[in-house]
Amino acid sequence: MKLVILDRDGTINEDSLEYIKSEAEWKPLPGALEAIARLNHAGWHVVVASNQSGLGRGLFDVAALNAMHAKMHKLLATAGGRIEAIFYCPHAPDQACRCRKPQPGLFEQIGERYGIDLKGVPTVGDTARDLIAGASVGCEPHLVLTGKGEALRGQPLPDNFPPGTRVHENLLAFADHLVRRDSVA
Known part of the structure; x- marks a missing residue:
């Protein structure tokens, strides 16, 4: 199975220091939906792994989160793409759970659900914690320079990033890279 694991905020959609709290605030990044469609059309199954501490902080409820995801699914379908599953951590940072990235x-959970070893599975995010979580189970780390990743543009990666992290301008550039690499293999 060809699987890709994506972060959500800052990777697929715009991020906010005030959190994305509603369907109206959820806005896709330019090219992100097309990137997911491109991956799907190349045979990749796409899932999301996302910290959603706004739930644990009481900033929004599960109904609001479901509305955001319904909007994402609808816009993706229009673009010809699909996300198969969304895994999220609802806890606030002080709850010391195992599901909050970088844990x-x-x-x-994704490996268990799909019954696969995640060694070599590409994972994409805009922060070190996204990639540390994936790399700790053997995923191949890819940073996008969108969301919080924009602050790293033109700089060497800090030491807290997993070894071998590849850097891409955005999710569409990552998708192009992966589809190209896959067609050569």
């Missing part, structure tokens, strides 16, 4: 819990 590997969400990735372990």
